[in-house]
Structure formats: C-alpha cells, structure tokens
Amino acid sequence: MTDNENLESFDLAGVIVGETAISDVDGAAGRLSYRGVDIVDLAERPFAEVVWLVLFGETPDAARQAQLNRFLCQHARLTLEERQVLKLLPQHLHPMLMLQGMVPLIELPEAETLGVGLDAEHGLVIAAKISALIAAWYRREQGLSPLGGGPDDNFHQHFLTLLHGQVPDADAVRILDATQILQMEHSFNAGTFAGRVCASTLAPIQSVISASIGTLYGRLHGGADQAALEMAQSIGAPEKAAAYVAQCLAEKTKIMGMGHREYRTVDPRAKLLKPMAMNLCNDPDSRRLLDTLIAVEQACQQEFATRGKEIWANVEFYKGAVFHNLGLPTHFFTAMFAMARVYGYIAHYLEFSRESRLIRPRARYVPAREPAMA
Template identity: 65%
Template sequence: MPETQSVYSSDLAGVVVGETAISDVQGEAGVLSYRDIDINDLVDVPFLHVAWLVLFGEWPTESEKRALKSFICQHAALTDNEKLLLGQVNRELHPMLMLQGLVPLLEMPTEDTLGRGVDAEQGLFIAAKISSLIAGHHRLGQNKSILDPIPGKLRHENFLTMFHGRAPTREQVRMLDAAQILQMEHSFNAGTFAGRVCASTLAPIQSSISASIGTLFGKLHGGADQAALEMAIAIGSPEKADEYVRNSLANKVKIMGMGHREYRAVDPRAKILKPMAVELCRDDESKNLLATLVAVEEACQREFGAKGKEIWANVEFYKGAVFHSLGIPTHYFTAMFAQARVYGYIAHFLEFRPQNKLIRPRALYTGTPPEAGKTAA
C-alpha cells in the first residue's frame, strides 16, 4: 500500500493536530474565549467559577460552588509528609523545577468526592497543592515557616497570605484573580500540547501536568514573563529603551514579551493587563519599571513600523509588572503562570482521555549512508 503524503512542518505551524471545545484563539482578530465566552466577560467572575467552567463546560451550581471552594481549601493545606518533602528541596532551586519534580510525588486521592470522576478529582487536588507548594518554597527560602490556608478565605487571598505572611488588600486579590483568569487557558499552546502527548501514552494526570509545567518553564513560552521584567530592570529607565531596542534588533536578540505566535492583532489579554499594571504600579520603582516596559513597546512599534510591520506586547510583557506590584519576586512569575494554567491542563486531559489516541508523528530522516565499500578495520 503506498504511503500517504505527509505534511512537513518543523514547528507544527498551521498543522491541525486535534479538536477542542475548551478555548478558542482567533489570532487574526485578537480574540480569546473560554467555552464560547469572551475573556473580557470573564475577568470579573470569581476565579474558581471560571475554573469550573473551563474544566466542565458549564457554570457550577450553588452546591458545586460550595463543594469546590471547600475541596480546594482543604487540599491546599500541605500534609506533614508534603512539608517534609518540600523541605528536602534545595532552597535555590527554581520554583518551576520544584513544581515539575514534586507534582508526581504527591499522594493522589482515589475517591470521587466532587462527582466529576477520579481524573478531575486528582487534577483539582494537584491544582490545590500547587499554590501551597509555591508559597511554601518561598517561605522556606526566607528561612520562615510554611503557613496553612485559612478556611473560608478566597483562593488568591489565601495564596498571598501564605506567600507574604500578611493579608492582602481586596484590590490586590481582585487584580490577581483577573490576571490568573487571563492565563488560565490558551488552546494548544506548547505546554498544553506536551501534556496531551504525555496523556496519549495513558500516563496518569500527574505525569501529564508535570510535562506541561516543564514545557511552560521555557523562555519562549511561560518564562517570557520573568525575562521581560528582568529586561526592564536591566535597561533601567524609559530613556534607555530606544537604544536597547535598536541594539537588540541589530544583533538579532529577541525582545522578550513582544509579539505572539498566534496573534496578528493585539493580544486581548495584554489589553486588559496593561491598564491593570498602570493601576497597581504606584511606588517609584514599579512606576519606573512600567514606564520602561511601555517605552520598549513603543520603540519596538516604531522600529517595526518603519519596515511596514506591526508588533504588540503579549500577555507576558505586562503581567510581570502586575506580579511585581504584588510583591512576587521575578523568579516566581512563571510558577504563578503554572498556578493558573494548571486548570487548562486538567481540562485538556479530561477532554482528550475518553477519545485517547497515541500521538506519534513521523520524522523526515536526513542521515547520510556510509561511504560505499568502506569497511571497518
């Protein structure tokens, strides 16, 4: 039987590799929706309600809201064994490597208390633990004790309290809710696709999520948020942005956080995050960093515009300024991304597993045969 003609794309650009009803990225129009609801209509909805929508394709009932809030708070508290495990991790280890390593070591629940299946139960269990692992790793790195979540508190109110050791303001919680909703899900991004590949082997959900977290760590993916703000810190002031951009382009150095693989218009998430950053960045240091980022974006637009091209900042570009204003160190930015995107990873696992098929692409072999007649000595 003759082989069918294969489509070759080294980066899978333009290649359709599956179906999803979870989110829709309309790159040309600059539109993002979760379950057919525009992201602009979701940023003021309670975070866990959006998570439920992303996971199950419907809004939670009143009883489901209560059950989910109770479940997340209950399992967010690290057990003595989990604290001991976290305590063995090198304090200097990047939080993303910590998460990638510890997620598969968590002892998964085996009962279905939420009525959505064991996979969903285990996925939400991991989501609950991730926030406490991040906060605990930060606390241990400061030679401080790990704090437990406070029953009845909102998801991100608890996280910021566990992370900093003090209660956040209502405005800070609202901003973090919105920022995390914006990065909860984004179709077949690299991290999500890596998780689907892992899931296709019938590996358990913790392996799939760990694979996604490892992929998210890269600077060309989730790590761009850390890189973008560190770039602004290195530039120092908005007056130096023009020179930095010109030198970077002349030397073919990628300007982190500028442009997006999918969007040919403004990233809809950046549209929301930029004014949030302006609202939150009030102290002199934060204002200077934000002004530097704005100057870099404007310089990029001038340089690309002179060549007849357009470019805009993506979600990672201004997200770092928001996190910085919340007192999150730069090397924790991508872990904050994982804390939100894990709900998308779970949703894709749940969507993919019932119709599971091993993902196994072909490779174009480019090896060179040995010279004719040459034999080993």
C-alpha cells in the same frame, strides 16, 4: 513530502493536530474565548466560576463556586511527608523545576467528594497543592516558616495569605483573579500539547501535568514573563528604552514579551492586563518598571512602523509588573503561570481521555553525511 522541502515545514505551525471545545484562539481577529465565552467577559467573573466553566463546560451557581473555593483552600496545605520531601530539595532549585518534580509525588485522595469524577478531583487537588508548594518554596527562600492555612472563602486570598503571612487587600486579590483567568487556557500551546502527548500513553494526570509544567518553563513559552521584567530591570528607566530596543534590533536579539506566535494583532489578554497593571503599580519601584515596559513597547512599535510592520506586547510582557507588585521575585513568575494554566491542563486531560489515542508522529530519516576526506 519531497526531499527538497525546507525543514521549516516540520515546525507544525498551523497544522491541525486535534479538536477541542475548551478554548478558541482567533489570532487574526485578536480574540480568545473559553467554552465560547469571550475573555473580555470572563476576566470580570469570579475565579472559581471560570475554573468550573473551563473544566466542565458549564457555568456554576453560587453554591458550586463556594464549594470549589473551599475545596481548593482545604487542599492547599502540604502534608508532613510533602513538607519533608520539599526540605530535601536543593534550596537554589528554580520554582518550576521544584513543581515539575513535586507534582508526581503529591498524595491524591482515593475517593471523590465533589461529584465530578476522580480524575477531575485529582487534578483539582494538584492545582491546590501547586499554590501551597509555591508559597512554601517562597517562604523557604525568604527564611520564613511555612504557614498552615488562610481564609477558606477565596482561593487567591488564601494563597496570598500563605505567601506573605497576612490577609491581602481586596484589590490585590481582584487583580490576581483576573491575571490568572487571562492565562488559564490557550488551546494547543506547547505545554498543553506536551500534556496531551503524555496523556495519549495513558499516563496518570500527575505525570501529564508534570510534563506540561516542564514544557512551560522554557523562555520561548511561559518563561517569557520572567525574562520581560528582568529586561526592564536591566534597562533601568523608561528614557533608556529606545536605545535598548535599537540595539536589540541591530543585533537581532529577541525582545522578550513582544509579539506572539498566534496573534497577528494585539494580544487580547495584554489589552486587558495593561490597564490593570497601570492601576495597581503605584509604588515607585513597580511604577518605574511598568513605565519602562510601556516605553519598550512604544519604541518597538515605532521601530517596526518604519519597516511597515506592526508589533504588540503579549500577556507575558505586563503580568510580570503585576506579580512584582504582589511581592513575588521574578523567578517565581512562571510558577504563577503554571498555577493558572494547570486548569487548562486538567481540562485537556479530561477532554482527551474520553477518546484517547496514542500520539505517534513519524520522522523522515536523513542519514548523516560522511566527513569530508582530509
């Protein structure tokens, strides 16, 4: 590398830093697959089936899916010690900071029961506990007592019961399954790569997941879902979207949730999620927010078309409307992302650990310039 090369070359964009068999992001074609299966197909499958496929590379039978659902539901309960630690945290703490701090403190079993290896089982226990932590933190914010359990045959039905204290309808469970499948895995995204760097030091899986969650919190990564819906709330109505977009472009302000670093065409996850959100969001408030988001996307596309360019909403853009309809405040959206992406983190930990090697890049030293003489 020569001294006059632009520093932008250090952002690692497009640089191959490893291999994976877990997922493939084809940005040019707008395709995403897990273990060779297209996301269009996977979004319609049972959640437990896709979890097993992502982690272990095989399609489980119905008995294995039922076993995994029971395992996740049974571990989606906080111990007395975990509840006591949770009570000591500041109540205003963002859910993502709560998760990042609590994950390394989770008590993990010493013996396995699923027959998938202790590392994998520890990861699945953490995944289950994340759902319990989110539900407990939400109920604490709402001034409600934590709940101890729910149905054991469907993980997301169990979670929504822990969250709101009543068994949800089938449509809510179905769209939550699909939404979480769509954001479960995405190759070497920032959070996953941070986890692989952590794993390369031979850190335990709870440290790896905590590092990944901390990275996911950023507004330029997982935090875009919260920012996108809060943008729609601040705009207020669909008819105000065009003026908002024009002002953002004039002031060179980033419109959260529009465009994606990898996809040069429509994000395949957003393509699937948008019609789901349109079918789900029927109450006046959710519909107004969704219509505002749709108007923002249309205004962006019109503005970019005048410049001879195309732009599309990514998955973060529309999933906020889904989570809002499910009764979650905006500051919990990224925690819901973590609750799904954790399975990708586990899969990468297992894959990388088979041939672990310390990730230690080099930096080019550039001495600081001396201050100019007065």
